[in-house]
Amino acid sequence: MIRIAVCDDEPCFTQQISHVIANHARDISPSPETVLYTNSGQLLYDVEEGAHFDLLLLDIEMPEKDGMSLAASLRRHLPLSLIIFITSHTQYAVKAYELSVFRYIPKSEMETCLPLALKDASRILKQSSSDTYIIESARRIQKLSAEDIIYVYKQQKYSVIAAKGAEIPVRKPLAQVLEELNTLTAGGTGSAYRSCRGGARTGSFGIRIPGCGFL
Numbered sequence: 001m002i003r004i005a006v007c008d009d010e011p012c013f014t015q016q017i018s019h020v021i022a023n024h025a026r027d028i029s030p031s032p033e034t035v036l037y038t039n040s041g042q043l044l045y046d047v048e049e050g051a052h053f054d055l056l057l058l059d060i061e062m063p064e065k066d067g068m069s070l071a072a073s074l075r076r077h078l079p080l081s082l083i084i085f086i087t088s089h090t091q092y093a094v095k096a097y098e099l100s101v102f103r104y105i106p107k108s109e110m111e112t113c114l115p116l117a118l119k120d121a122s123r124i125l126k127q128s129s130s131d132t133y134i135i136e137s138a139r140r141i142q143k144l145s146a147e148d149i150i151y152v153y154k155q156q157k158y159s160v161i162a163a164k165g166a167e168i169p170v171r172k173p174l175a176q177v178l179e180e181l182n183t184l185t186a187g188g189t190g191s192a193y194r195s196c197r198g199g200a201r202t203g204s205f206g207i208r209i210p211g212c213g214f215l
Contacts, residue, residue, distance in 0.1 A: 001030050002125055003052060007037040007070070008059040008086070013107070014038060017057055017086065017114070024115045028122040040065040047077045052141035054080075054125050055118075060087040060096075068092065071099050080132065080143050082121050086110055131184060135161070135170055142168065146184045152177055 004021060008014045014036040021034050035053070037043040041064045047053070056074060060067035071083050082102040085092070096104050102124075103117040133149065135142040148164045158169040159177040170177055 002028060002032045002054045002122060004032050004034045004055045004057065005037060005043055005053040006034060006057045007040055007043045007062070007067075009038055009040070009062040010059075011038050013059070017110070020111065020114050021118065024118055027115065027119040029126060040067070040070045044070060044073055047074055050141070052143065053078060054082065055121050056081055056083045058083060058085055060085055060089050060092050068095060068099065071096075071101065075099065080128065080145060082124065084114075084117055084121070086114065133161075133181060133184060135168060144168070146181065149181065152181070 006014050006017045006021075008017070018034055018036060021028075021032055025032055032055075035051075040058075040062045044065065056071070056078070058067040058071060062070075065073075067085060067087065071085075074081070074083070083099070084103045084105060085096050085101055086105045086107060088107045090104075090106055093104050102121060103113070105113045105117060128145075131146045133144045133146060135144065144161065144163050150162045150164065152159055152161050152174065154160070154174045155169070157171065159172055159174045161168045161170060161177070
């Protein structure tokens, strides 16, 4: 399922976007789940608390936190998510692309441009999912690119995934995590993950250094 967040301070416009998504759901695979926000601060709060969205449809000029600032903050928590700005303010287009947004759609062209953007985003998300490791807990869904995972080690009842910028505990046996990671890299160009002992950490861990083999 693709999770979509729509944020615009005008409730009537969030509903319009929701209708466009619903009318073109057949072009979005897997099927979408849409959450509507009229408060940018609430969206950011939910994401900071663990909510995950694959696609973010944002207005730019909003009270409390404008779309540009919101996108920058969301990007820190959802680095793999796609962002689409839907706005009446076309003067922000250049600034928007500095934030690596996926699309910039004028509101006057939404009915025409949004369906195509949704279809393209769905295709990209589906392709990237084959190289993404998903970590689920009661409060949070987190997605990691396989290329960002450096190694995995065992710590008491947890397997800990050491990725770029963070170490993430997963309540699964180490062997299961390694098998899931190897499923992602099977048939690809990346090195496989395996279990070994030693190194700087005690206990068993799997380690992959791209291009260098195992340490």
